[in-house]
Amino acid sequence: MxxxxxxxxxxxxxxxxxxxxxxxxxxAYRPVDMAQARLGQKLFYDPILSGNRNISCATCHHPRFGTGDGLPLGLGEGGIGLGPERRVDAENPPEQRIPRHSPALFNLGAYEFTRMFHDGRIEVDDTKPGGLRTPMGADMTQGFANLLSAQTMFPVLSQDEMAGHYSENDVSRAVRMGRITGPDGAWAILSRRVAQTPGYAPLIAAAFPKANEVGFTDLSDAIAAFVAFEWRSDxxxxxxxxxxxxxxxxxxxxxxxxxxxxxxxxxxxxxxxxxxxxxxxxxxxxxxxxxxxxxxxxxxxxxxxxxxxxxxxxxxxxxxxxxxxxxxxxxxxxxxxxxxxxxxxxxxxxxxxxxxxxxxxxxxxxxxxxxxxxxxxxxxxxxxxxxxxxxxxxxxxxxxxxxxxxxxxxxxDPVALGGRLGVPDTVPSGLPVDR
Missing domain, CATH: 1.10.760.10 (Cytochrome c-like domain)
Structure with a gap:
């Protein structure tokens, strides 16, 4: 019965x-600028955005593991390897694990995704500066194209995820001293790294033809465009x-x-x-x-x-x-x-x-x-x-x-799981690509 x-x-x-x-x-989706998406693809897989140049966005969000990392709780800074095989670097061990499971990235370019992270600590809020509510200062919500772009600021500033621990590099030192924005801030340091890497120049020019110089929010906009295009799933x-x-x-x-x-x-x-x-x-x-x-x-x-x-x-x-x-x-x-x-x-x-x-x-x-x-x-x-x-x-x-x-x-969705632009063979920095 x-x-x-x-x-x-x-x-x-x-x-x-x-x-x-x-x-x-x-x-259902925001339009995607494909020149920005192509720049974002390189940035997503390039360890250049981590303090010690040893971790990329893809380390914890890899298509081989459904845009996650295949681990219950991941290892960011201080880890070696990819996916379930990632292990502690005995020469530079992590201070702690990442406290939450790495979430998947599918359909984050859809309009209805107005909250990010497991606790929704960043979300669209038209009453706030920049139209976003985040735990960060108001000056750190300005200039992002959308919420998906803004969420990229968090991993690069986290000492356990991508920034590295205090005194290890210029980015982690800036973060520890509270210097995020401004000419000596963590964002400016990362932006200069990219801008001064020759292979990025033509990609930046195509993605942001009207910009005099590339800023962190430009880079994050490009990564957001890539994620929205690459892992649209319908x-x-x-x-x-x-x-x-x-x-x-x-x-x-x-x-x-x-x-x-x-x-x-x-x-x-x-x-x-x-x-x-x-x-x-x-x-x-x-x-x-x-x-x-x-x-x-x-x-x-x-x-x-x-x-x-x-x-x-x-x-x-x-x-x-x-x-x-x-x-x-x-x-x-x-x-x-x-x-x-x-x-x-x-x-x-x-x-x-x-x-x-x-x-x-x-x-x-x-x-x-x-x-x-x-x-x-x-x-x-x-x-x-x-x-x-x-x-x-x-x-x-x-x-x-x-x-x-x-x-x-x-x-x-086999199209989304496989990705549209895919994993690049190389990135402009010449650093290793997680494959």
């Missing part, structure tokens, strides 16, 4: 389409189905009926990109360094609450888009689950999942001295994480989970 009802639901959803999103159209089997140009396998149809029906997935994973862009406390296991200032000793990450200061936002994180989700493991803001089906099962009943969570299933690169599981081993911290959960449990059978995974696999 149960599967009869599900199959009937599929027929209703497919014929009426009442609960399904509209097909994605061209009007050519999946599900997209073809919505456009009436293809069918889905029966198992995927069953999963679609659950997703947009009794499983309630679309309550949060709504819209054309399967996200409501909201924040929800879903009880994802917390481990790693957490989000804390250097003077704080805790290892918790309260997510959206760190932005708003509201207790009701504790442990709430932004709903991720599910485009290409089958190719972006591991899952959750800590990358706690390597298997999509296992994550769905735990996501359906977070309280029970937290009680049975096995840290042994998490593959973290070895980092001597790291206290990765202190939060999980502290009863009060676990109680606070559990108390914040706002998800109503849903009963899912193993067949249900298998069907949901089959549907989510139809969100994979």
């Amino acid at each position: 149960r599967w009869t009802a599900i199959l009937l639901g599929c027929v209703v959803a497919a014929s009426a389409g009442a609960d399904l999103p509209e097909p994605v159209g061209e009007d 050519e999946s089997p599900f997209d073809a189905y919505l456009r009436g140009a293809g069918d889905l396998p029966q198992r995927a149809m069953e999963g679609m009926a659950l997703f947009y029906g009794e499983a309630g997935c679309a309550t949060c994973h709504a819209g054309p990109f399967q996200t409501d862009h909201g924040f929800h406390a879903t009880g994802v296991p917390q481990f790693g360094p957490g989000k804390a200032a250097r003077f704080e000793s805790h290892m918790r990450d309260t997510g959206r609450m760190r932005v708003t200061g509201r207790v009701e936002d504790a442990y709430a994180f932004r709903t991720p888009s599910l485009r290409n989700v089958a190719d972006t493991a591991p899952y959750g803001h800590t990358g706690s689950h390597a298997d999509l089906g296992a994550f769905i099962a735990d996501h359906a009943d977070p309280a029970a999942a937290l009680a049975r969570f096995d840290p042994g299933t998490v593959r973290l690169p070895d980092l001597p001295g790291a206290q990765d599981w202190r939060h999980a081993e502290t009863e009060a911290e676990q109680a606070a994480l559990l108390a914040a959960v706002s998800v109503t449990p849903v009963r899912l059978s193993q067949d249900d989970i298998t069907a949901l995974v089959a549907f989510l696999e139809t969100l994979s």
Whole structure:
């Protein structure tokens, strides 16, 4: 009887389409300047934008790993290697892991993406200088073409991600002394590096023909143009189905009926990109360094609450888009689950999942001295994480989970996963390209 009802639901959803999103159209995206995108491609893969010239944007957002890094919590400065094989540089070890899982980059050029990062700490806000709200000063929101461009300022200024640690290089020293803007600031240092690299001159001239000199916001605009073009994702089997140009396998149809029906997935994973862009406390296991200032000793990450200061936002994180989700493991803001089906099962009943969570299933690169599981081993911290959960449990059978995974696999877009411009063979700086 149960599967009869599900199959009937599929027929209703497919014929009426009442609960399904509209097909994605061209009007969903900002226009892209292709000269800027070509410059942005080189910059994205060039380590020249890191303090020590050893990390590029692609190190943590690589197409081989679904525009992530394939790790639960990554290693930025002080790491060697790419993807799950990345390890600690014994000569220059990291001070800590990156506290959150590296998010995917699909469809960030769409107009509806008005918040960035797991906690939404930068977002469009027309009442603020530059039309953006960020944790940075007002002078650091000026000149960016859009929110996607503005988000590039954060990794390059983070000592654990790209800037490097104090005294290691001119960029990290400028950041440590609070010099971001201005002629001696970190942005100017990075901009001069690029401008003084001969191979960039023709690309810059084509991308910004009216500029007397290139600034950091120009470089970030170019990277944003590349990301928007390269990883636009709306050519999946599900997209073809919505456009009436293809069918889905029966198992995927069953999963679609659950997703947009009794499983309630679309309550949060709504819209054309399967996200409501909201924040929800879903009880994802917390481990790693957490989000804390250097003077704080805790290892918790309260997510959206760190932005708003509201207790009701504790442990709430932004709903991720599910485009290409089958190719972006591991899952959750800590990358706690390597298997999509296992994550769905735990996501359906977070309280029970937290009680049975096995840290042994998490593959973290070895980092001597790291206290990765202190939060999980502290009863009060676990109680606070559990108390914040706002998800109503849903009963899912193993067949249900298998069907949901089959549907989510139809969100994979081979064009976006492969990239449009691709990984360049070389970059103008001559530095190694992560391949």
